[in-house]
Amino acid sequence: MRRSEFRRAVDDEFGPRGGALLDDLVIPGIGDRTATDALDAGVPPREVWIALCIEMDVPPERRHGVGRLEPRR
Numbered sequence: 327m328r329r330s331e332f333r334r335a336v337d338d339e340f341g342p343r344g345g346a347l348l349d350d351l352v353i354p355g356i357g358d359r360t361a362t363d364a365l366d367a368g369v370p371p372r373e374v375w376i377a378l379c380i381e382m383d384v385p386p387e388r389r390h391g392v393g394r395l396e397p398r399r
Contacts, residue, residue, distance in 0.1 A: 332371035336361075339384060353377045 327335075336344040348361040355377030356364040364374050379389045 327370070327372035327375060329365065329371050332365075332375055335375055336378070339379075339388065340382070347378070347382070351378075351381065353381045355380055 336348060340347055350360065352358055352360055353364070353374075356369055356374055359367070359369075361374050361378055364377075365371060376389060378384075
Protein backbone atom coordinates (compact mmCIF):
# COMPACT_ATOMS: atom_id res chain seq x y z
CA MET A 327 0.00 0.00 0.00
CA ARG A 328 1.34 3.40 -0.99
CA ARG A 329 0.68 6.58 0.95
CA SER A 330 -1.68 7.78 -1.78
CA GLU A 331 -3.64 4.52 -1.50
CA PHE A 332 -3.67 4.93 2.27
CA ARG A 333 -5.18 8.42 1.97
CA ARG A 334 -7.83 7.21 -0.48
CA ALA A 335 -8.72 4.36 1.86
CA VAL A 336 -9.02 6.75 4.82
CA ASP A 337 -11.14 9.17 2.81
CA ASP A 338 -13.40 6.39 1.54
CA GLU A 339 -13.88 4.75 4.94
CA PHE A 340 -14.05 7.76 7.26
CA GLY A 341 -15.08 10.65 5.02
CA PRO A 342 -14.56 14.20 6.29
CA ARG A 343 -13.44 13.06 9.75
CA GLY A 344 -10.54 11.04 8.31
CA GLY A 345 -8.01 13.85 8.59
CA ALA A 346 -8.84 14.43 12.24
CA LEU A 347 -8.50 10.70 12.97
CA LEU A 348 -5.04 10.64 11.40
CA ASP A 349 -3.85 13.63 13.41
CA ASP A 350 -5.63 13.13 16.75
CA LEU A 351 -6.35 9.44 17.42
CA VAL A 352 -3.55 7.71 19.34
CA ILE A 353 -3.41 4.09 18.20
CA PRO A 354 -1.90 1.45 20.51
CA GLY A 355 -1.19 -0.92 17.60
CA ILE A 356 1.42 1.43 16.13
CA GLY A 357 3.28 2.36 19.29
CA ASP A 358 0.79 4.72 20.93
CA ARG A 359 1.21 7.24 18.12
CA THR A 360 -1.14 8.95 15.76
CA ALA A 361 -1.32 7.62 12.22
CA THR A 362 0.39 10.78 10.96
CA ASP A 363 3.25 10.38 13.46
CA ALA A 364 3.63 6.70 12.60
CA LEU A 365 3.79 7.40 8.87
CA ASP A 366 6.32 10.19 9.45
CA ALA A 367 8.40 7.75 11.53
CA GLY A 368 8.50 5.29 8.62
CA VAL A 369 5.83 2.79 9.65
CA PRO A 370 4.48 1.23 6.42
CA PRO A 371 1.09 2.65 5.36
CA ARG A 372 -0.46 -0.85 5.25
CA GLU A 373 0.49 -1.43 8.90
CA VAL A 374 -0.94 1.96 9.90
CA TRP A 375 -4.13 1.26 7.91
CA ILE A 376 -4.70 -2.11 9.61
CA ALA A 377 -4.04 -0.63 13.08
CA LEU A 378 -6.47 2.23 12.35
CA CYS A 379 -9.10 -0.22 11.14
CA ILE A 380 -8.75 -2.36 14.25
CA GLU A 381 -8.98 0.68 16.52
CA MET A 382 -12.07 1.99 14.71
CA ASP A 383 -13.76 -1.45 14.42
CA VAL A 384 -13.78 -1.45 10.62
CA PRO A 385 -15.07 -4.86 9.49
CA PRO A 386 -12.34 -7.14 8.07
CA GLU A 387 -13.98 -7.26 4.63
CA ARG A 388 -13.38 -3.50 4.27
CA ARG A 389 -9.72 -3.58 5.32
CA HIS A 390 -8.00 -5.26 2.37
CA GLY A 391 -7.55 -4.02 -1.17
CA VAL A 392 -8.91 -0.55 -0.48
CA GLY A 393 -7.39 2.64 -1.79
CA ARG A 394 -6.33 1.17 -5.11
CA LEU A 395 -7.35 2.78 -8.34
CA GLU A 396 -8.83 0.54 -10.98
CA PRO A 397 -6.19 -0.50 -13.52
CA ARG A 398 -6.12 1.50 -16.71
CA ARG A 399 -7.63 -0.26 -19.70
